[in-house]
Amino acid sequence: MSAILTAEHVTKSYPVPGGEMVAIRNLSLDIAEGEFLCLLGASGCGKSTMLNMFAGFTAPTTGRVLLQGRPITGIEPRCGMVFQSYALFPWKTVQENIEFPLRMRDVPRSERRAIASSLIEMVHLDGFADRYPGELSGGMQQRVTLARCLAADPLVMLMDEPFAALDAMTRQVMQDELLRIQERSGKTIVFITHNIDEAIILGHRIVVMSARPGRIRTIVENPLPRPRHVGVQTSHAFADLKAELWAQIEEEVMQHVAASRLAEHA
Amino acid sequence: MAAPDQVAAVAPRNTPFIVLAPPSWLALISLASVLTILALWAAATTFGWVSPLFLPSPVDVARAAAKLASNGDLWRAILASSARVFAGFFLAAAIAIPLGVAMAVFGPVRAMFSPLISLLRPLPSITWIPLTILWLGIGEQQKVMIVFLGSWIYILLATYEATRRVDPLLVRAARNLGAGDFTVMREVILPGALPGILAGLKVSLAIAWSCVLSAEMIAARSGLGALIWEAKEWGDMTVVLVGMTSISLTVLLADAVAGRVELVLQPWERARRRH
Ligand SMILES: Nc1ncnc2c1ncn2[C@@H]1O[C@H](COP(=O)(O)OP(=O)(O)OP(=O)(O)O)[C@@H](O)[C@H]1O
Ligand SMILES: [Mg+2]
Numbered sequence: 001m002s003a004i005l006t007a008e009h010v011t012k013s014y015p016v017p018g019g020e021m022v023a024i025r026n027l028s029l030d031i032a033e034g035e036f037l038c039l040l041g042a043s044g045c046g047k048s049t050m051l052n053m054f055a056g057f058t059a060p061t062t063g064r065v066l067l068q069g070r071p072i073t074g075i076e077p078r079c080g081m082v083f084q085s086y087a088l089f090p091w092k093t094v095q096e097n098i099e100f101p102l103r104m105r106d107v108p109r110s111e112r113r114a115i116a117s118s119l120i121e122m123v124h125l126d127g128f129a130d131r132y133p134g135e136l137s138g139g140m141q142q143r144v145t146l147a148r149c150l151a152a153d154p155l156v157m158l159m160d161e162p163f164a165a166l167d168a169m170t171r172q173v174m175q176d177e178l179l180r181i182q183e184r185s186g187k188t189i190v191f192i193t194h195n196i197d198e199a200i201i202l203g204h205r206i207v208v209m210s211a212r213p214g215r216i217r218t219i220v221e222n223p224l225p226r227p228r229h230v231g232v233q234t235s236h237a238f239a240d241l242k243a244e245l246w247a248q249i250e251e252e253v254m255q256h257v258a259a260s261r262l263a264e265h266a
Numbered sequence: 267m268a269a270p271d272q273v274a275a276v277a278p279r280n281t282p283f284i285v286l287a288p289p290s291w292l293a294l295i296s297l298a299s300v301l302t303i304l305a306l307w308a309a310a311t312t313f314g315w316v317s318p319l320f321l322p323s324p325v326d327v328a329r330a331a332a333k334l335a336s337n338g339d340l341w342r343a344i345l346a347s348s349a350r351v352f353a354g355f356f357l358a359a360a361i362a363i364p365l366g367v368a369m370a371v372f373g374p375v376r377a378m379f380s381p382l383i384s385l386l387r388p389l390p391s392i393t394w395i396p397l398t399i400l401w402l403g404i405g406e407q408q409k410v411m412i413v414f415l416g417s418w419i420y421i422l423l424a425t426y427e428a429t430r431r432v433d434p435l436l437v438r439a440a441r442n443l444g445a446g447d448f449t450v451m452r453e454v455i456l457p458g459a460l461p462g463i464l465a466g467l468k469v470s471l472a473i474a475w476s477c478v479l480s481a482e483m484i485a486a487r488s489g490l491g492a493l494i495w496e497a498k499e500w501g502d503m504t505v506v507l508v509g510m511t512s513i514s515l516t517v518l519l520a521d522a523v524a525g526r527v528e529l530v531l532q533p534w535e536r537a538r539r540r541h
Pocket of ligand 2: 047048049084160
């Protein structure tokens with residue numbers, strides 16, 4: 001396994017009034033080709049920031065981000081993003097949003113239609129092809145974003161909490177779908193989540209991040225067998241891994257909660 | 267968590283002036299308000315609260331309007347003013363919209379034009395009347411020029427603001443999906459700026475009307491402004507009021523048409539309109 005995506009001593013700070021805020025400090029990570037990597041961490045610990053650097057939206061303050069060994073210098077279409085805030089084009093219908101990346105690759109119209117239809121079906125939005133994003137619920141929009149990224153068929157898929165707005169049932173269905181896609185295509189996926197269960201169901205490896213500044217606290221190999229299925233949640237191995245992960249992040253979460261309480265009362 | 271409250275982030279940030287299809291009771295309130303104004307006006311004149319010399323009665327105004335309409339004078343005046351407004355307005359839009367987008371997108375263009383705009387912005391169109399008469403005489407060209415000068419900056423500023431406010435996340439998303447500069451411009455920036463541009467056009471249209479009227483009052487032989495000014499010379503306040511009412515109604519009509527155009531150009535706004 002060779003690294004497809006690499007972060008080398010990445011530090012990212014944002015200028016804020018009266019100084020700067022270090023969002024990520026000295027983070028190094030190798031992501032293998034074909035790997036399903038879950039980034040798990042509390043809100044505000046720098047997960048989106050890290051993903052934005054992999055997509056080339058922002059550059060590290062120091063350190064390097066590499067795709068296939070070459071530095072990422074600008075927006076990188078080979079690292080497709082499923083945005084946390086959807087980023088659908090409000091003036092395009094569901095169908096048009098999903099067809100957009102296909103048009104960018106000059107896929108012929110009939111083929112575009114076919115691909116978009118099958119993706120719409122896959123994310124369970126049959127009958128909504130001609131709706132505008134503003135006419136959909138948050139969870140529905142989130143599934144359109146996922147379908148649009150799948151249509152783009154990038155080398156690496158960067159997913160920023162893609163199922164956060166879904167109800168428990170739909171979430172499971174989508175997780176299963178994603179597992180199957182990954183199994184079939186062997187795509188590299190970097191998947192952000194707050195949800196320990198989700199990380200265990202999906203990830204080959206789980207990176208637990210610590211908050212402020214964001215660093216890697218630990219990386220856990222997921223021993224659960226593959227191909228995986230959402231039903232894995234009932235196994236003992238699952239429960240054990242969950243306990244282990246929870247122990248790792250409990251402290252982080254507690255720190256974060258305490259910090260935000262403080263901030264609230266300030 | 268990425269909660270449903272993030273749905274709002276997807277919507278264009280600047281909600282345009284939308285011509286709502288209001289529930290019938292809203293229409294009733296509006297109707298009642300118009301009737302009240304008319305009733306007050308009628309009462310004020312019939313009961314002699316004000317002298318007819320200062321304010322003619324609505325009945326007299328309606329009668330004068332009917333007369334001017336039947337001999338064609340009123341329609342000719344409306345047509346003459348409208349033609350000037352539309353010529354000047356379209357000229358202004360044709361220049362200001364591309365320029366506004368260019369200024370928002372290219373720093374050098376912005377640097378080149380912003381001093382000029384800062385200098386011209388505070389000048390009301392009426393201050394251009396002496397110069398434009400000197401340059402172009404008092405014919406059609408001068409009226410069109412006044413409309414142009416009075417409205418282009420507002421269109422430009424609205425376009426500039428709307429373009430700057432297009433969600434950068436959507437630009438990123440488009441590039442991430444493989445879009446080049448041209449596609450980003452045509453499929454993200456322009457549609458993203460459209461609601462703001464259209465809103466600016468609607469505001470500027472009303473401004474364009476006030477420009478043409480001031481130009482016509484100072485020097486013109488046709489148009490609603492001339493009609494009002496001539497009537498004033500004769501002391502005929504009924505005709506002055508006919509002119510004023512016609513202006514209001516014409517601009518109202520133009521606004522309604524603009525609202526329809528908005529609807530057709532932005533089908534995705536239909537979701538918001540239903541609320
Ligand atoms: N553009 C920015 N300017 C200033 N600070 C920023 C910016 N973007 C992020 N930050 C800060 O960086 C930190 C990490 O933000 P980031 O969005 O990466 O968190 P996250 O782990 O994705 O959180 P969540 O799970 O809530 O999405 C936060 O404290 C945030 O305030
Ligand atoms: Mg985030």
